[in-house]
Amino acid sequence: MAGNNAVAYKSPGKVEVIDIDYPTFELKDGPGVNPANVGRKVPHGVILKTVATNICGSDQHMVRGRTTAPPDLVLGHEITGEVVETGPDVEFLQVGDLVSVPFNIACGRCRNCKERKTGICLNVNPDRPGSAYGYVDMGGWVGGQANYVLVPYADFNCLKFPDKDQALEKIMDLTMLSDIFPTGFHGAVTAGVGVGSTVYVAGAGPVGLAAATGALLLGAAVVIVGDMNADRLKQAASFGCETVDLTQGGPAEQIEQILGEPLVDCGVDAVGFEAKGHGAGASEAPATVLNSLMDITAAGGALGIPGLYVTGDPGGVDEAAKKGSLSLSLGTGWAKSLSFTTGQCPVMKYNRQLMMAILHDRVSIAKNVNAKAISLEDAPRGYAEFDSGAASKYVLNPNGYIKN
Ligand SMILES: NC(=O)c1ccc[n+]([C@@H]2O[C@H](COP(=O)([O-])OP(=O)(O)OC[C@H]3O[C@@H](n4cnc5c(N)ncnc54)[C@H](O)[C@@H]3O)[C@@H](O)[C@H]2O)c1
């Protein structure tokens, strides 16, 4: 049986490549596996040989020790792979198919899945609605930053690429379909972006850059990206975004310089609960982004909030933050009739359309997020560089499929 190397969380700041079991069609006990999921049969699953699997800001929350993730939890929810085995209940996928896997695990049978709310499937995580591979409190499905990974409810979850050779040529773009491209796009859609919109995206990490890309694809007139990281702002400017340097203070004044007023139609939070305050050297202030988006989004507008907020944060700045409570100026949002969309992106709502946009050269998501392929063994370096603010999206290449 083939060996299976995987990237595991060890302790705050540390990931390591470890040897794990080759998957079978059963969820076995292991670090972070919910007891109620141990022994769960997965005849509807496929085993994938991983083609590409990306490091995400969501992984970093765990790796920074900001969650209750246990040591040896195998990471990786952004998975693209080749089917090497199909369970007995799989009908429509075949060995050799190349597929993108939404990071949400969804059963395809529950009320929420039937309503395309696959980010809050009711049947895959015994703790709460919603699940993902390789993530704390998500049921314990083993992560895909590995040579091989099990994907449950595979007929429902997998998006098959129409042509294998073409897919491998565009793999650095297509690998973004498992999370950040749909997630950023969802942020833009739920912020109400359409033709002619003015948009502010907080955060120039990969999700922010994907949201900006999504906003441009949706026809926004002006997309402004704010961050305190100069390299990441340069990356945003490289594909036509305006930028706001938040080391100089809040975004309103700089937005006014760009648009003639300190207001945008649409606001996107691509930062989440580890947000820093505005101004040079500001420390963590978890409500900063939400409060400033309420200030600068025009009355009647909408906030798309893909940035992650948690129910518990061992490293929270104060007692309230440790329980996931933030000091929000909700009155501002209420007075302006703003609407809010939070939560996991239901990837399946968007991944096929965005795949078509990639395959037909309508969008260059890999270039916009500065995607970089590295080997699985190099994952610890990738995590460290990404954590230090590199303006790159790291794509792991565990089985050598990626040639460029
Ligand atoms: N909802 C979903 O389905 C989903 C999916 C993927 C990622 N996420 C979340 O999206 C967020 C972004 O992910 P990422 O991979 O781009 O992470 P990242 O950590 O690389 O990027 C976050 C960026 O925000 C910047 N930042 C910090 N404070 C800021 C502020 N006040 N204003 C503007 N920028 C600020 C940081 O400098 C950094 O560049 C994370 O919270 C991640 O967990 C959510």
Ligand SMILES: [Zn+2]
């Ligand atoms: Zn992700």
Ligand SMILES: [Zn+2]
């Ligand atoms: Zn479901």
